[in-house]
Amino acid sequence: MNRLIILYTWVCFVVSVPVVRADGRPRSAKPTITKTPYGELEGKKIYEYTLTNANGMQVKVINYGATITDIITPDKDGKLASVVLGFDSLKVYTGRMNALMGAVVGRVANRITNKRFTIDGQEYVLSGNIHGGAKGFNKRIWDIEEVPGNKEVALKVTYFSPDGEEGYPGNLKVTITYTLTNNNELKLDYKATTDKATPLILTNHTYFNLSGSKDDKVLDTELSIASDKFLEAKPGPMPTGKLLDVKGTPFDFTSPRKIGERILDTAKQLTQVNGYDLTFALRNQSGKLAKIATAYEPLSGREMQVYTTEPGLVFYTGNHLNPGVIGRGGKASTKNAAFCLETQHYPDSPNIPQFPNSIVRPGETFSSQTVYKFSVRK
Incomplete structure (x- = not known):
């Protein structure tokens, strides 16, 4: 009789343990990679990998x-929802209204004064002064290799940029590995080599809204940034080369503050770009991975921590998004509907000697890592 009671109790304990997650998949399921057709461009197949x-x-x-x-993550109630802006079709991604949604930006992200720079006495003139030129990396077709695993899965994306493309010197090979871990981390590992000295500033331009569609604006999202200085900028916005203290300014995010708390301040670098669009000089200048920002959205309970090896962070509040930009599900984008936290070297670095070096030379391997880690606060 005692044996039966013990056995009955043990069986009840086992079956009471949840065996599925909020999305219906078994909790023991291994991470997966799937691939679906997404369209065709320039005679090449475009696929969406999940x-x-x-x-x-x-x-x-x-x-x-x-x-x-x-990017789809759970909220404090375990419900999955998208936390980034995006589009429903390749046609919109390739259209003129796409504000670099989720794309890799390069060879040089952000601005270059007068679309020119000089290396070793040789001047180079580019096709444009912003985000890599007229046809930067965000408009190129990349090769993708799937990297399966038991605790994490990844995609290795590569692009070969030939000497002279958009005016940049050197044959450049870029590899970026997107890794999704079971700790809800998205890791971006950048590597690049060249056969001529060339400037290289790479970043990703994902627009975040951590509410999962619960809030059309990000003004109530709390943000902290590990930075005591920001880059002074003139209209453009183009850096002057000076670093200014954040203390006493609306750019002080050394402790958590709502994004919208001081966005209407009359500080010049807010009014000239209609919101936040500036580069922070991070405390960590070691080149080693460190946590540099935390964003918390109170409605969903989602938190995103950002780690990087890069010296700078561009904070942008979607100042130029407008209802003409129709996003996922037919939803119109609006000003301040999302924010960007772009880890990178400082804008216009090739022309400002006191900024951290952004020139990659033959025999060197450019290496950089950024991590976005998602969690919830109950």
Whole structure:
């Protein structure tokens, strides 16, 4: 009789343990990679790849622009929803209204004064002064290799940029590995080599809204940034080369503050760009991975921590998004509907000697890592 009671109790304990997650998949499921057709461009097939971890978190990437089209994470109630802006079709991603949504930006992200720079006495003139030129990396078709695993899954994306492309010197090979871990981390590992000295500033231009569609604005999202100085900028916005203290300014995020708390301040670098669009000089200048920002959205309970090896962070509040930009699900984008936290070297670095070096030379390997880690506060 005693044996029966013990056995009955043990069986009841086992079956009471939840065996599925909020998305219906077994909790023991291994992370997966799936691939679906997304269209065709320049005679090449475009695919959307979906990385799914054991918790149901998903990251979606297309080989046009090595673009992150979606990131889906759970909220404080375990409900999955998208936390980034994106589009429903390749046609919109390739259209003129696409504000670099989720794309890789290069060779040089952000601005270059007068679309020119000089290396070793040789002047180079570019096709444009912003985001890599007229046809930067965000408009190129990348090769993608799937990297399966038991605790994490990844996509290795590569692009070969020939000497002279958009005016840049050197044959440049770029590899970026997107890794999704079972700890709900999205890791971006950048590597590049060249056969001529060339400037290189790479970043990803994903627009975040951590509410999962619960709030059309990000003004109530709390943000902290590990930075005591920001880059002074003139209209453009183009850096002057000076670093200014954040203390006593609306750019002080050394402790958590709502994004919208001081966005209407009359400080010049807010009014001239209609919101936040500036580069922070991070405390960590060691080149080693460190946490540099935390964003918390109170409605969903989602938190995103950002780690990077880069010296700078561009904070942008979607100042120029407008209802003419129709996003995922037919939803119109609006000003301040999302924010960007772009880890990178400082804008216009090739022309400002006191800024951290952004020139990669033959025999060197450019290496950089950024991590976005998602969690919830109950």
